[in-house]
Amino acid sequence: MRMSELSRITETPVPTVKYYLREGLLPPGRRTSPNQAQYDDEHVRRIRLIRALLGPGGLDVATAREVIAAIDSDLPLPHVFGVAQRAASVRVDDRAVDAAALERVDALLDGFAIHPENPGRIAAAAVLEAFDAVDQRNADDWSRRYVEAALIVAEADLDTVERRVTRDEKAETVVVGTALGDALFAAFRRAAQEHVSTTRYEPERADEIRRARSTP
Amino acid sequence: MRMSELSRITETPVPTVKYYLREGLLPPGRRTSPNQAQYDDEHVRRIRLIRALLGPGGLDVATAREVIAAIDSDLPLPHVFGVAQRAASVRVDDRAVDAAALERVDALLDGFAIHPENPGRIAAAAVLEAFDAVDQRNADDWSRRYVEAALIVAEADLDTVERRVTRDEKAETVVVGTALGDALFAAFRRAAQEHVSTTRYEPERADEIRRARSTP
DNA sequence: CACTATAGACAGTACAACTATCGATAGTTA
């Protein structure tokens, strides 16, 4: 197919497709002449990946380029996982996090087999520090339950990757799952908050609200 | 205190403090003359809140202004919760989500007492749609476990708010918890992923890695 | 009385993600 069709199928404007090509997110098409090229299903797929990473995934173009390069490389899966993790994490300056916050995180993650450089460990310390700066209260009880939930999600993530067959499928799932998983969990969290809040404080209205959704 | 001290305590440049004032994020100081004003601890607290929302919370200035206005208002807590939820959610165009994806989400959230407009419900549908566009596979098993984890987190969130005493404390905790909770969970998820991955695939290395962190 | 610090208005910066224009050429259609 030519660029206009690629653009139509993926609902992405032609100038934007060109932009992705320029930025190295999308591999060039197969040249048929000095100013013509053919694209195929792989390009369609890749554009969908790019849009998922830049949109719901919240990655910037430079970071998306890195994780795409990791998928395309033949590096082992654990390496792809590391790249995806660092990409999806808000970049936190290691030195900007104080030791006390890191110790608290380590206490919460007692028994976890993680390296000191794990992006989550650093980021969690930064978030707890910010939380304390506003809400002068110990957030450890709250955090402990987050860790419990995070373990459930992490097991689900690994299981999902295992279900894929080839190395490339697994690599793509790792990247998409890591980036979109955050957004998916955040969405379900919102829903669960309303649900828990309603059943806890207005149980008499819960049934009525349930009905409103099941019969639109 | 004067602006320079406010700036020093909060580690925020003076021009940035002025910017927050202009943008209505920070209430003006108590005027002592046409071009002098006094600030107090409430301003310090407020700047910390702003920085937490704009930094780890990932809100933009306009959205931060809305949630701060909600805290300052005397609107009831459920309303503040709603504002915070919409603020922390990636804005999704309702019509951009197709009905099939919404039905899948509703199946996953069967029995939940939530309104059809719940931001999480819409956002989850959008994310699942993006995931399917890339990874042509049913993500429902994966999602179900996310929902299970989201319930744990939502209960923790509500409990944390309940522990606060006054309406204003509760309102602030709702806002901070909603915005920073996403980042906190994402961080713990990264840590849990490495932990689960190591114990599952390289159990013999797990102990060694654990030791590396406990004895820095 | 120097000297520094405001407040507030306004302009400028830096970066990211597109979006538009252009000239030379290629494919397509009447």
Add this chain to the structure above:
DNA sequence: TAACTATCGATAGTTGTACTGTCTATAGTG
């Protein structure tokens, strides 16, 4: 085969966001 549309690749422009800098008149300070 002429007219029309599409493409490539280079370059420039746009939009939006979160600051950052400059300026003037005035105020606090040693």
